[in-house]
Amino acid sequence: xxxxxxxxxxxxxxxxxxxxxxxxxxxxxxxxxxxxxxxxxxxxxxxxxxxxxxxxxxxxxxxxxxxxxxxxxxxxxxxxxxxxxxxxxxxxxxxxxxxxxxxxxxxxxxxxxxxxxxxxxxxxxxxxxxxxxxxxxxxxxxxxxxxxxxxxxxxxxxxxxxxxxxxxxxxxxxxxxxxxxxxxxxxxxxxxxxxxxxxxxxxxxxxxxxxxxxxxxxxxxxxxxxxxxxxxxxxxxxxxxxxxxxxxxxxxxxxxxxxxxxxxxxxxxxxxxxxxxxxxxxxxxxxxxxxxxxxxxxxxxxxxxxxx
Amino acid sequence: xxxxxxxxxxxxxxxxxxxxxxxxxxxxxxxxxxxxxxxxxxxxxxxxxxxxxxxxxxxxxxxxxxxxxxxxxxxxxxxxxxxxxxxxxxxxxxxxxxxxxxxxxxxxxxxxxxxxxxxxxxxxxxxxxxxxxxxxxxxxxxxxxxxxxxxxxxxxxxxxxxxxxxxxxxxxxxxxxxxxxxxxxxxxxxxxxxxxxxxxxxxxxxxxxxxxxxxxxxxxxxxxxxxxxxxxxxxxxxxxxxxxxxxxxxxxxxxxxxxxxxxxxxxxxxxxxxxxxxxxxxxxxxxxxxxxxxxxxxxxxxxxxxxxxxxxxxxxxxxxxxxxxxxxxxxxxxxxxxxxxxxxxxxxxxxxxxxxxxxxxxxxxxxxxxxxxxxxxxxxxxxxxx
Numbered sequence: 001x002x003x004x005x006x007x008x009x010x011x012x013x014x015x016x017x018x019x020x021x022x023x024x025x026x027x028x029x030x031x032x033x034x035x036x037x038x039x040x041x042x043x044x045x046x047x048x049x050x051x052x053x054x055x056x057x058x059x060x061x062x063x064x065x066x067x068x069x070x071x072x073x074x075x076x077x078x079x080x081x082x083x084x085x086x087x088x089x090x091x092x093x094x095x096x097x098x099x100x101x102x103x104x105x106x107x108x109x110x111x112x113x114x115x116x117x118x119x120x121x122x123x124x125x126x127x128x129x130x131x132x133x134x135x136x137x138x139x140x141x142x143x144x145x146x147x148x149x150x151x152x153x154x155x156x157x158x159x160x161x162x163x164x165x166x167x168x169x170x171x172x173x174x175x176x177x178x179x180x181x182x183x184x185x186x187x188x189x190x191x192x193x194x195x196x197x198x199x200x201x202x203x204x205x206x207x208x209x210x211x212x213x214x215x216x217x218x219x220x221x222x223x224x225x226x227x228x229x230x231x232x233x234x235x236x237x238x239x240x241x242x243x244x245x246x247x248x249x250x251x252x253x254x255x256x257x258x259x260x261x262x263x264x265x266x267x268x269x270x271x272x273x274x275x276x277x278x279x280x281x282x283x284x285x286x287x288x289x290x291x292x293x294x295x296x297x298x299x300x301x302x303x304x305x306x307x308x
Numbered sequence: 309x310x311x312x313x314x315x316x317x318x319x320x321x322x323x324x325x326x327x328x329x330x331x332x333x334x335x336x337x338x339x340x341x342x343x344x345x346x347x348x349x350x351x352x353x354x355x356x357x358x359x360x361x362x363x364x365x366x367x368x369x370x371x372x373x374x375x376x377x378x379x380x381x382x383x384x385x386x387x388x389x390x391x392x393x394x395x396x397x398x399x400x401x402x403x404x405x406x407x408x409x410x411x412x413x414x415x416x417x418x419x420x421x422x423x424x425x426x427x428x429x430x431x432x433x434x435x436x437x438x439x440x441x442x443x444x445x446x447x448x449x450x451x452x453x454x455x456x457x458x459x460x461x462x463x464x465x466x467x468x469x470x471x472x473x474x475x476x477x478x479x480x481x482x483x484x485x486x487x488x489x490x491x492x493x494x495x496x497x498x499x500x501x502x503x504x505x506x507x508x509x510x511x512x513x514x515x516x517x518x519x520x521x522x523x524x525x526x527x528x529x530x531x532x533x534x535x536x537x538x539x540x541x542x543x544x545x546x547x548x549x550x551x552x553x554x555x556x557x558x559x560x561x562x563x564x565x566x567x568x569x570x571x572x573x574x575x576x577x578x579x580x581x582x583x584x585x586x587x588x589x590x591x592x593x594x595x596x597x598x599x600x601x602x603x604x605x606x607x608x609x610x611x612x613x614x615x616x617x618x619x620x621x622x623x624x625x626x627x628x629x630x631x632x633x634x635x636x637x638x639x640x641x642x643x644x645x646x647x648x649x650x651x652x653x654x655x656x657x658x659x660x661x662x663x664x665x666x667x668x669x670x671x672x673x674x675x676x677x678x679x680x681x682x683x684x685x686x687x688x689x690x691x692x693x694x
Contacts, residue, residue: 091667106656112649234474277485280478293469
């Protein structure tokens with residue numbers, strides 16, 4: 001044990017490794033949700049999309065023996081869920097928050113129904129890149145074994161941040177999100193833009209699910225998600241609809257989520273279950289700190305129902 | 309107000325029928341939510357039948373089994389009623405804040421904490437104090453715990469502008485972590501090995517069954533709670549103020565209504581109903597607080613409340629219907645080889661379709677007497693109540 005023991009330094013290292021491992025689904029779901037919310041609509045059903053994506057990715061990976069094909073299939077189903085949400089929200093008097101809750105229950109039910117036969121088989125995992133080869137310590141090697149989706153997510157967040165500011169599509173999205181009337185005056189159809197934004201958001205959320213079933217924890221079962229799809233919605237508000245902010249917030253959440261297991265690994269067992277509440281507590285504290293009863297949030301899309 | 313007369317949808321009414329008009333108007337206005345909701349349920353069932361056909365089973369068999377398993381015998385009716393009992397209370401946890409325009413979905417958190425609080429207060433007292441004192445104390449403890457939890461979401465909403473949907477859900481996750489902490493730690497009965505629980509309640513401290521039925525008192529508690537909530541909303545000034553605030557917050561504030569107190573009061577009351585569901589679960593079903601408290605009653609309650617359109621009296625039949633669907637799950641699984649999630653798919657489908665059908669409100673002239681076109685009534689309408 002002596003040559004591998006790094007003592008108390010194991011805690012920050014485990015939190016670092018855990019932050020990367022746990023944050024990846026948050027990154028994808030929150031980036032997807034930031035696109036949807038920038039268009040002025042909120043999709044609270046991403047939890048269902050995420051779980052359905054996890055199931056689809058796992059099932060397709062089992063059948064095709066290719067994890068990447070699984071990710072693609074998950075993206076397709078995520079887009080379908082987004083399209084259904086977007087299509088229903090287009091009708092007058094329909095509440096997008098309530099539809100999100102309904103789509104969440106529907107997605108969970110359907111995923112459990114269709115995923116039953118895939119609880120037993122083993123699917124191939126997504127690859128990871130070993131960046132820790134320079135170190136002789138196995139802990140550091142395993143902590144720096146970075147999964148490919150995390151790297152893609154990091155690049156995607158920068159790309160989205162740039163695209164929101166500098167591309168035509170980014171501008172259209174922001175105009176529609178800030179004012180349906182202004183968008184109509186420009187000859188844009190807000191419903192169509194929101195429909196597409198919800199579909200893209202859904203497909204990204206499904207990638208988050210694919211990560212859960214194909215990398216970490218890397219199996220499919222009915223308890224695979226612990227509310228990542230829902231926390232991501234709060235995370236987007238905290239990140240002020242900024243994709244790079246989403247990425248950093250996801251890392252913070254990942255770290256909070258890794259706190260319990262990291263402390264347990266060094267023998268802290270008192271109040272162990274309370275540490276499981278850490279990411280939720282953190283989200284709530286951040287929401288309380290950043291919200292205000294009198295003004296709408298800085299950077300909030302004007303047409304978004306949740307900030308009114 | 310001018311009334312078009314070119315396409316009369318009702319034939320000109322005779323003098324007899326004219327006296328019936330107030331009744332017809334009343335019926336039409338009342339019929340709209342009933343007809344649209346029933347239509348939505350039928351459409352949802354049709355969609356679900358398609359799904360069952362696609363997976364290669366017979367929807368007719370499924371619905372027959374659902375009826376048999378839910379309502380086909382006295383045994384299954386009692387089973388359905390038992391499952392409906394907690395749903396009555398958790399649906400109220402969604403319906404009451406909804407009347408104020410708030411979407412609270414974290415009832416599960418109030419259920420688990422209500423259960424833990426009930427067990428925590430009862431266990432030290434069971435040695436010395438009579439059940440007549442302890443059982444009401446358990447109910448009060450459960451209601452306080454649940455009320456604080458959901459009331460907190462209301463406080464955050466009003467005083468900090470935090471979105472209550474997300475806050476209540478985060479609180480639910482925190483509540484489940486707290487429950488695990490208590491039942492694995494300070495409150496754990498060392499004898500509970502495989503399933504960490506608090507010490508079991510002695511039999512005389514349990515709620516027991518309604519005489520003549522194999523259904524516990526939770527059903528009566530739930531129905532009474534629904535009636536109380538209905539009276540509160542429909543027949544008190546508090547409820548009236550809440551409905552105004554739910555319709556238009558700005559108008560309520562201009563009228564000087566205490567919106568903050570309404571929000572906190574309604575969310576706290578809603579949470580205390582869900583907390584009471586947790587207490588019933590401990591005192592009538594489980595006999596101790598354990599992880600079975602987080603069985604999803606809080607989440608099914610959301611569906612019940614939306615199906616009932618947040619009307620506390622409508623919650624009663626809807627909860628019984630969903631209790632029946634839930635009760636038939638096992639039979640469907642055994643007889644048709646379908647996964648237990650079949651019930652969840654049906655619930656999700658119904659939920660989506662019922663919300664989609666919200667868009668039909670106000671679209672059918674037959675439900676809106678102001679739009680009824682009838683030459684004989686023209687003068688009546690223009691000088692009357694319209």
